[in-house]
Amino acid sequence: MILIAVALVVLPHGLSFSQQEILVYLVINILLVVSYRLMTLTGEWSLGHVVIMGVGAYTSALLTKRLGFYVPVSMIMGALMAAFVAFLLSFPLFRMKGFYFLIGSFASAEIIRLLWKRFREPFGGPKGLKRIDGLPNIDIGPIHIDFFEPTAYYYFALIVVLVCLWVLWRIEKSLVGLTFHAVHWQDKLAQASGVDVRRYRTLAFVLASGFAGLSGALLAHYIGTINPNSFDVEVMVFVLTWAIVGGTSTFYGPILGCIVLTILNEIVLRELGFEQMRPLIYGAIMIVSILFMPDGLESLVKRALARWKSAPPPPNQPEEAKP
Amino acid sequence: MNLKSMITGLSRRGFLGSVASFAGVSTLGASLPGRALAADDNVIKIGFLAPLTGAVAAWGKPGLDGCQIWAEWVNKAGGINIDGTAHTVEFVSYDNEYDPAKARTGATKLIREDGVKFIMMLGGDTWPGVMPVAEQTGMLFSTLLPSDLSPDTTTLIAPAEVHPVYNVTGVEWLAENKPELKTAVMCAQDDALGLPSVATYLAAFEAAGIEMLDEPLLFDPATTDFAPVVTRLMSGNPDIICLDTCYSDYVHPICEQLFQQGYKGQIISCTADFYDQMIEKTSKEFMEGFIFQFPDFDDPAMEAEGINFKHANAFYAEYAKRFPGQWGAVSWEYAAVMDLWKAAAETAGSTEPDAVLTAMLDDGKGMHAFGEADWWGKDLFGIDHALVGNWPVVVIEDGKAHVKALKSIPAWYDKHGELLKKYMSDYGQMWNQRT
Numbered sequence: 229m230i231l232i233a234v235a236l237v238v239l240p241h242g243l244s245f246s247q248q249e250i251l252v253y254l255v256i257n258i259l260l261v262v263s264y265r266l267m268t269l270t271g272e273w274s275l276g277h278v279v280i281m282g283v284g285a286y287t288s289a290l291l292t293k294r295l296g297f298y299v300p301v302s303m304i305m306g307a308l309m310a311a312f313v314a315f316l317l318s319f320p321l322f323r324m325k326g327f328y329f330l331i332g333s334f335a336s337a338e339i340i341r342l343l344w345k346r347f348r349e350p351f352g353g354p355k356g357l358k359r360i361d362g363l364p365n366i367d368i369g370p371i372h373i374d375f376f377e378p379t380a381y382y383y384f385a386l387i388v389v390l391v392c393l394w395v396l397w398r399i400e401k402s403l404v405g406l407t408f409h410a411v412h413w414q415d416k417l418a419q420a421s422g423v424d425v426r427r428y429r430t431l432a433f434v435l436a437s438g439f440a441g442l443s444g445a446l447l448a449h450y451i452g453t454i455n456p457n458s459f460d461v462e463v464m465v466f467v468l469t470w471a472i473v474g475g476t477s478t479f480y481g482p483i484l485g486c487i488v489l490t491i492l493n494e495i496v497l498r499e500l501g502f503e504q505m506r507p508l509i510y511g512a513i514m515i516v517s518i519l520f521m522p523d524g525l526e527s528l529v530k531r532a533l534a535r536w537k538s539a540p541p542p543p544n545q546p547e548e549a550k551p
Numbered sequence: 552m553n554l555k556s557m558i559t560g561l562s563r564r565g566f567l568g569s570v571a572s573f574a575g576v577s578t579l580g581a582s583l584p585g586r587a588l589a590a591d592d593n594v595i596k597i598g599f600l601a602p603l604t605g606a607v608a609a610w611g612k613p614g615l616d617g618c619q620i621w622a623e624w625v626n627k628a629g630g631i632n633i634d635g636t637a638h639t640v641e642f643v644s645y646d647n648e649y650d651p652a653k654a655r656t657g658a659t660k661l662i663r664e665d666g667v668k669f670i671m672m673l674g675g676d677t678w679p680g681v682m683p684v685a686e687q688t689g690m691l692f693s694t695l696l697p698s699d700l701s702p703d704t705t706t707l708i709a710p711a712e713v714h715p716v717y718n719v720t721g722v723e724w725l726a727e728n729k730p731e732l733k734t735a736v737m738c739a740q741d742d743a744l745g746l747p748s749v750a751t752y753l754a755a756f757e758a759a760g761i762e763m764l765d766e767p768l769l770f771d772p773a774t775t776d777f778a779p780v781v782t783r784l785m786s787g788n789p790d791i792i793c794l795d796t797c798y799s800d801y802v803h804p805i806c807e808q809l810f811q812q813g814y815k816g817q818i819i820s821c822t823a824d825f826y827d828q829m830i831e832k833t834s835k836e837f838m839e840g841f842i843f844q845f846p847d848f849d850d851p852a853m854e855a856e857g858i859n860f861k862h863a864n865a866f867y868a869e870y871a872k873r874f875p876g877q878w879g880a881v882s883w884e885y886a887a888v889m890d891l892w893k894a895a896a897e898t899a900g901s902t903e904p905d906a907v908l909t910a911m912l913d914d915g916k917g918m919h920a921f922g923e924a925d926w927w928g929k930d931l932f933g934i935d936h937a938l939v940g941n942w943p944v945v946v947i948e949d950g951k952a953h954v955k956a957l958k959s960i961p962a963w964y965d966k967h968g969e970l971l972k973k974y975m976s977d978y979g980q981m982w983n984q985r986t
Contacts (some may be wrong), residue, residue: 236818244660244662244664245659245663246656246657246659246660246663246664249655249659250656253652253656293698336656342771345741347744348979352625352747352985353678353979354742354743354745355742355743355985356676356679358679359679359682359703359983362683376683376687418749432708446729447652451651451652451653451655451680452679452680452682452683452814453682454651454677455651455676455679455743457649457676457742457772458650458651458652460773487783494656496647498645503603503604503644503645503646504603504604504612504646506604506646507604508606518978
């Protein structure tokens with residue numbers, strides 16, 4: 229853990245400027261995809277998660293632009309608004325299950341997105357919002373932190389995301405999290421045992437949406453602009469891809485998917501000179517990875533861990549060191 | 552060896568290990584210090600930050616291809632002369648996928664890692680992501696979409712096209728040459744590109760005395776089925792159907808639908824990229840008389856006196872040889888911007904952004920591709936950073952685009968400017984209305 233913490237602190241200093249920018253987006257996207265996984269724990273896959281992220285982004289941006297809210301406060305408000313919108317959506321959506329829920333989530337998300345487009349006031353219409361306030365700089369004596377710089381924003385986003393991941397982890401490991409699993413795998417049995425399945429699905433949806441909203445707010449105050457296309461179904465496909473390629477049976481699966489695919493798409497393929505062929509190569513690699521790793525990248529880690537645990541001790545190990 | 556044995560023969564662990572090592576080495580290589588800024592002093596790097604993949608790639612990729620030809624020609628002719636020293640020019644591209652976040656990353660890379668002296672963009676949705684970078688670094692940027700201009704950013708210029716204002720020339724020519732056409736309808740995608748163009752066409756139609764039969768039909772950019780759109784457009788039996796500034800992904804299916812639903816009237820559009828493919832999908836007769844705004848550069852009119860784009864016919868021939876069937880609206884535009892930049896840099900004796908910008912704007916005039924033009928735009932964009940002069944009206948005749956006239960945008964604006972401002976204002980497109 230200490231090694232990981234040191235690596236996360238040192239990481240941006242070993243990267244180029246553009247890679248630092250990508251690192252900021254990566255950290256934000258990790259929160260997005262892990263929050264998405266929380267929802268999938270109950271067995272429902274949504275196509276509206278990115279739009280919910282947008283709700284957080286728009287709310288936070290509007291609160292700072294129009295009402296002069298302090299940015300960190302508006303970010304929290306953005307998360308709360310995303311959770312609230314999810315709560316409202318849960319009434320019609322959780323009358324559906326499975327494929328119908330998937331389509332329903334897509335339709336409701338599109339309605340929200342089209343409202344952003346339709347109403348120039350206050351959402352800015354198709355052009356969206358720009359000149360969104362960034363995180364205010366910090367000047368304390370000789371210390372000056374400019375959050376326009378990717379490294380500074382990375383540390384801020386990293387702290388926020390790590391706290392969120394810890395909360396998400398605790399939720400999953402709590403009784404509530406176990407009930408989410410039960411709702412997914414044994415919903416009839418859970419219902420027979422007195423579990424209000426719909427309530428737990430709603431809870432997962434609302435919690436996941438709150439964290440997605442926070443990721444949207446983090447993004448909006450970094451780029452300084454958002455528009456309805458920033459949260460369209462194409463972006464949702466990327467989130468699904470990260471989750472599927474990484475795997476969703478472990479907490480770290482989607483994180484792995486997000487990291488590996490982002491590095492591949494944004495750094496490796498660009499640096500290798502395949503800039504214009506990236507969609508083609510990215511698609512091909514996805515097909516290959518699904519063929520070779522149907523359980524996602526997390527299955528590699530699981531196998532490696534299993535092998536490591538079952539490996540015999542080295543022959544020259546002293547007898548007394550053995551358990 | 553059959554496919555199965557090939558797959559089996561390739562060890563999964565080996566394969567994944569190789570991919571991982573490959574990725575790791577590549578990533579490490581990308582971040583090695585010194586690599587990015589190690590530049591030849593006699594090479595001027597120019598950034599090209601536009602969509603090269605995705606739905607809007609048609610307005611990025613052909614421009615980069617055109618720039619490569621431009622660079623080869625300029626370098627072969629001795630390069631760019633800065634203070635008596637010849638410099639070669641090299642383009643560094645970054646695919647922003649029409650995404651503001653990626654555009655910001657790209658701008659950062661081009662400025663801080665590649666050391667470019669000037670960045671050309673398509674603009675639009677991607678500009679707000681780059682704007683803070685421009686303001687922090689003072690880098691000179693160009694956009695093809697002057698609706699990005701505002702007094703807030705003084706290092707952004709629109710020297711190639713004043714989209715969508717030049718669309719007025721097509722309507723003006725239509726009214727002069729086909730006065731019997733009196734009614735029109737219009738459709739456009741509901742986005743940052745479509746709406747200012749809608750306002751412009753509405754002003755142009757009103758100025759030309761052409762009646763709009765219906766409100767402009769705004770469709771969602773995600774639309775793929777254009778049959779209902781076209782049915783509604785045709786329902787009022789208009790003389791003219793205007794396709795506004797639709798992406799080629801919309802213009803083509805709309806034209807196909809118009810053909811299939813038996814439309815016989817006039818079509819006017821901002822662009823007709825890859826119109827040969829449209830003719831294949833419809834017919835030569837159907838496309839006859841189609842009016843748009845972007846000439847093929849093999850047109851003899853492009854070699855006429857007053858045209859500043861050098862060797863336009865030869866440029867088109869070279870482009871067509873290298874990239875057959877890919878000539879589009881932007882194939883020449885970024886190269887034309889480079890002509891202006893080169894002239895300004897040579898005048899300034901410097902490639903530094905502020906010096907080049909000062910030289911460019913110096914006397915309020917510039918050598919636009921289609922003739923001498925004025926730096927203009929305070930009314931609409933809040934800053935005189937758009938180069939405006941003549942613009943061609945192009946008509947498809949016998950399956951080929953022909954320039955029918957070069958018409959003056961300032962002359963139209965002098966007469967009908969208030970009308971344009973009114974519609975721009977109605978659609979929230981004035982610079983001070985942007986949120």
